Amino acid sequence: MPSALVFFNELSDAPSKAQRELLTLASRFDRATLAVASEVPQSAQDVVSGYGVDKLLVAPGNDDVFIDHALSALAAAVKQSEADVVLVANDNFNREIAARLAVRLDGAVITDAIDVSADLVVTKDELAGSYSAQAKATNGTLFVTVKPNSIEDAPQPQSQGQQLEVQPLDYEAAATPAIRIVATEAKAVSDRPKLTEARVVVAGGRGVNGDFGPVEDLADALAGAVGASRAATDAGWISHDAQIGQTGVTVSPQLFISAGISGAIQQKAGMQTSKCIIAINKDVDAPVFEIADFGIVGDLAKVLPQAAEEIRRRQA
Ligand SMILES: Cc1cc2nc3c(=O)[nH]c(=O)nc-3n(C[C@H](O)[C@H](O)[C@H](O)COP(=O)(O)OP(=O)(O)OC[C@H]3O[C@@H](n4cnc5c(N)ncnc54)[C@H](O)[C@@H]3O)c2cc1C
Numbered sequence: 001m002p003s004a005l006v007f008f009n010e011l012s013d014a015p016s017k018a019q020r021e022l023l024t025l026a027s028r029f030d031r032a033t034l035a036v037a038s039e040v041p042q043s044a045q046d047v048v049s050g051y052g053v054d055k056l057l058v059a060p061g062n063d064d065v066f067i068d069h070a071l072s073a074l075a076a077a078v079k080q081s082e083a084d085v086v087l088v089a090n091d092n093f094n095r096e097i098a099a100r101l102a103v104r105l106d107g108a109v110i111t112d113a114i115d116v117s118a119d120l121v122v123t124k125d126e127l128a129g130s131y132s133a134q135a136k137a138t139n140g141t142l143f144v145t146v147k148p149n150s151i152e153d154a155p156q157p158q159s160q161g162q163q164l165e166v167q168p169l170d171y172e173a174a175a176t177p178a179i180r181i182v183a184t185e186a187k188a189v190s191d192r193p194k195l196t197e198a199r200v201v202v203a204g205g206r207g208v209n210g211d212f213g214p215v216e217d218l219a220d221a222l223a224g225a226v227g228a229s230r231a232a233t234d235a236g237w238i239s240h241d242a243q244i245g246q247t248g249v250t251v252s253p254q255l256f257i258s259a260g261i262s263g264a265i266q267q268k269a270g271m272q273t274s275k276c277i278i279a280i281n282k283d284v285d286a287p288v289f290e291i292a293d294f295g296i297v298g299d300l301a302k303v304l305p306q307a308a309e310e311i312r313r314r315q316a
Contacts, residue, residue, distance in 0.1 A: 001030035002120055005083035006053075009070050009093065010038045015047050018148040018197045022087050023051035025151045028118050029085070033057060035077030035169060037070050049164040052156040057081065059169035066179050070097050076171030078105065078141055085120055090145040091196070098143035107140035114150035114252075114273075125273050147273075148197040149252050193225050195242065200224030200255045203244055203271070206231040207260015207281065207300055212238050214304035215259055221308040221315075227251060227271075229261045245270035259300040263288025280304070 004026040008019060015023070026032035034048055035057040048056060057080060059073040074097055078086060086101075088094035095111055102109035114132070115123040122144055126133045195201065200222045204215035206229065219226045227249075228242040244251055246266040256274035261267060263279070263286055271277070272291050279292035280303050289295045296303055 001118065002084035003031035003082070004029040004033070005077055005081045005086045006032065006034045007074050007077060007086060007088050007094075008034070008036045011036045011040050011044045011048075013041050013043045015044055016194070016197065017153060018089055018194075020047070020051070020153045020155075021148060021151040022089065022146060023048065023053060024154050025116060025146060026087055027052040027156050028116075031083075033077070033081040033083060035059070035073065035081070037073035037169075040166075045164055045166065049162050050155040052158075052162075053164060055081070056164050056166045057169045058166060059171055066181055067093070067097065068178060069173065071100060072171045072173060073169055074101055075104070076169050080167075080170060084142065085116060086141060086143045087116070088143065088145050090147045095145050098145055102141070102143045105141055107143060108137035109143040109145075110135055110137070111145045113144045113146045116144055116146070130272075147250075147252055149199065149254065192219065193223070195225040195227055195244075196249050196251055198225035198251070199253050200257075201227045201244075201251050201253045201271070201274070202257040202259065203227035203229065203261060204232055204238075204259050204300075205229035205261030205267075206235070208232060208237065209260075210235070210237050211301075214301060214308070218257065218304045218308045218311075221311045222255070224253070224255075229264075229267050258288055258292070259304060261288055262286050263291065
């Protein structure tokens with residue numbers, strides 16, 4: 001039976017939901033190894049061991065180099081673990097290292113995966129979620145980038161308290177890195193979940209008319225993230241980080257609430273794989289209703305506060 005390697009560039013005290021989903025996926029395989037390109041705190045090791053990971057390979061971090069360090073660490077981890085499949089996140093950074101290593105090792109890479117079976121059949125979204133395809137690698141090590149919210153986070157009860165075997169990663173640091181970080185600045189941290197990983201996303205468009213308050217309030221009532229259409233980000237009502245769509249981020253939450261967004265094809269490209277879509281629009285003919293599971297024809301300024309109030313009343 002195949003064995004799996006999960007790779008993280010870094011792992012904080014509390015592994016993120018997307019990281020726990022990857023560990024859950026790895027537990028499906030005969031052997032699961034985790035490699036991290038920086039130091040791993042003990043609290044994170046305790047969480048990892050609860051997912052049935054057999055071995056943890058750790059590379060001492062080097063703040064000065066960026067992608068070169070991750071590439072060297074992952075290449076060494078693939079060699080050391082002898083894994084058949086390598087599971088990484090679906091962000092740009094991991095897609096790049098997966099693709100570069102797959103070429104270097106004469107392997108295969110599949111992106112945007114939503115599942116990997118125990119016999120290495122990968123299910124992935126195609127054409128912005130209009131189709132789902134199943135694919136199998138025909139050559140070498142398989143690198144798979146897995147979309148967040150595709151796998152149910154499920155620690156392995158039988159692994160709780162299990163001793164994790166920790167080994168240093170036997171790798172050679174890149175001698176002359178192509179990129180050197182000269183400065184970093186931490187972004188202001190929001191209490192809300194990360195947009196690409198959130199289980200619930202509430203998104204607003206031109207229809208909010210400059211006021212994202214009701215969108216943010218409903219997102220907070222549902223412990224969700226806030227997203228936006230390009231019309232809203234271009235208007236400067238919210239940061240460009242929140243843009244969902246062809247030229248923004250792709251989200252695939254359990255619940256997506258679209259408010260005052262018409263549903264242009266470029267917008268749908270970023271959200272139509274959401275499990276349940278609720279659309280609020282005052283125009284009954286808005287294209288967003290074509291892909292919505294539930295539609296509310298009405299003024300978002302009235303609908304959103306009522307929804308938030310009712311949710312809080314039921315939570316109390
Ligand atoms: C190459 C390219 C890439 C693009 N990439 C993206 C992208 O990544 N993401 C993206 O979003 N767009 C993208 N766009 C733009 C896209 O085509 C649309 O113009 C954009 O999505 C429209 O945003 P919107 O739905 O908020 O605005 P509109 O299309 O103006 O729709 C506003 C909607 O709000 C409704 N409304 C108004 N007031 C209310 C109210 N009070 N209550 C309820 N409903 C109300 C209206 O009925 C309308 O349906 C791209 C375009 C191009 C050409």
